[in-house]
Amino acid sequence: MKPAGLPVEPKDAEHVKLFKPYKSGGITFHNRVGVSPMCMYAAEDGMMNDFHVMHYGSLALKGPGLIIMEASGVVPEGRITPQCAGLWKDEQIAPLKRVVDMIKSQGSIPGIQIGHAGRKASCSPPFKGDYVETKEAGGWPNDTVAPSEIPFADHYPKPHAMTKEEIKKTVQAFADAAVRADKAGIEVLEIHAAHGYLISTFYSAASNKRTDEYGGSFENRIRFLLETIEAIRAVWPRSKSLWVRISCSDYTNPDSLGESPEGWDIYQSVKLAKELKKLGVDVIDCSSGGIINNVKYPVEKMYQVKFAEKIKREAGIDTAAVGMIVEGEDAEDILQKGKADFILVAREFLRNSAFVLDAAQSLNVDITWPQQYSWAVKKARRRNTEKVTDKPAE
Ligand SMILES: Cc1cc2nc3c(=O)[nH]c(=O)nc-3n(C[C@H](O)[C@H](O)[C@H](O)COP(=O)(O)O)c2cc1C
Structure with a gap:
């Protein structure tokens, strides 16, 4: 069975980049649009369940080339909320594999983001409110960690400054989680090094005030991330793909x-991307912000694309663009102008799981639909040009 999201006549769609296959590491994606990682706050003890099968399955059905599943904690205290997914123990492999198998059955590539929330751990799911989760409610407010003892905000707990031994253990936890992701059949592993979670608080001088070899100079501040990538690269197969999401600016x-x-700024991000490339990272996923509380920056249409463009040009590594990309034409324009190699979309997929099908329509590309939904395709393809009524299904 052909997946949804493939040009029906590849020759006719040759000029459209969004629907051209993309190769990264040993993985080929059937198009260049994917689902950006989004926490669902629906796991129990870090384990995915029926909700995740249904949620990711419904997205996979409608043709994205890649689905990067939500930030999953490499240790229990590394989860953002008690309801976040995790990969800190082997029991979490089988529930994840159920979701992976569902995504693969629809022809999409399964990815997952692994991370440690650092000083922003033990929070409540945002739809419940912005507060730190108590011990009684499953939180661990007295056990958050960071490079330095600086809380994220006044209402967040003061984190414990990690010892070198704890850093070493956390690097190992990332590598162990990568092995579990591999065993579950994940094909794209993304390291969460953005948004004010642990790794990004190490590389920004605003949140890292250490005086040892993990703080101070640029080389010291990126050391934790580089050691993490080295450990992961040793266990993550070259036949798969390795992505890193960074905050390209902390907007200080x-x-x-x-x-x-x-x-932390885009210049340091370019330098970091060069180092990550040397270590065998395939794609830099270019996000921003989240490290410093209450900084102001414009969040507008495609506001982070400039970062993806600069890193791609100056570090010579493939980039994914993300952030307020909601139109097929805009996604195509980013790729055509060589500003990024891949497009990630988050909230628009929650609003419209058929984003890929709609993007194809707006770009006048005839793409495959899920076979089982083909009764509906004719009207959808023509709805902008002429009035047609569906024929009753025979
Ligand atoms: C509900 C929700 C959960 C998110 N969870 C994550 C996450 O787990 N990891 C991550 O790196 N970004 C996360 N993000 C950020 C998105 O991946 C994306 O970068 C951001 O929403 C901007 O893209 P958009 O404008 O297409 O939504 C989340 C966003 C939303 C709306």
């Missing part, structure tokens, strides 16, 4: 393309 400088020696 409100000029998002300006320098910020006291924090």
Whole structure:
């Protein structure tokens, strides 16, 4: 069975990049649009369940080339909320594999993001409110960790500054989680090094005030991430693909393309991307923000694409663009102009799981639909050009 989201006549669609296959590491995606990682706060003891099979399955049905599943904790205290998914123990492999198998059965590539929430762990799911989860409610407010003892915000707990031994153990936990992801059949592993979670608090000088070899200079601040990638690269197969999501700016400088020696900026991100490339990372997923509370920055249409473009051009590594990309034409324009190699979409997929099918329509590309839904395709394809009524299904 052909997956949804493939050009019906590849020759006719040759000029459209969004629907051209994309190769990264040893993986070929059937198109260049994927689901960005989104926490669902629906796991129990870090384990995925029927909700995840249904949620990711419904997205896979409608043709994305890739689905990166939600941030999953490499240790229990590394979860953002008590309801987040995890990969810290072998029992979590089988429930994840159920979801992986569902995604693969629809022809999409299964990915997962692994991470450690650091000083932003033990929170409540955002739809419940912005507060730190108590011990009684399954939280661990007294056990959050960070490079330095600086809370994220006034209402967050003061984190414990990690010892070198704890750093070493956490690096190993990332590698162990990568092995479990591999065993579950995951094909794209993304390391969460963005949004103010543990790794990003190490690389930004605004949240890292250490005086040992993990703080101070740029080389020291990125050491934790590089050691994590080295450990993962040793166990993650070359036949698969390895992505890293970073915050390209922490907006300590409100000029998002300006320098910020006291924090983190796009210039340091380019330097970091060069190092990650040397270590065998395939794609930098270019996000931003989340590291410093209450900084102001414009969140507007495609506001992070400039980061993906700069890193791609200056570090010579493939990039994924993400952030307020909601139209097929815009996604195509980013690829055509060489600003990124892959498009990730988050909230628009929650609003419209048929985003890929709609993007194809807006780009006038005839793509495959899920075979079982083919009764509906004719009207959808023509709805912009002429009035047709569905024939009753025979
Ligand atoms: C409900 C929700 C959960 C999210 N969870 C994650 C996550 O687990 N990891 C991550 O890196 N980003 C997460 N994000 C951020 C998205 O991946 C994406 O970068 C952001 O929403 C911007 O893309 P969009 O404008 O297409 O929504 C989440 C976003 C939403 C709305």
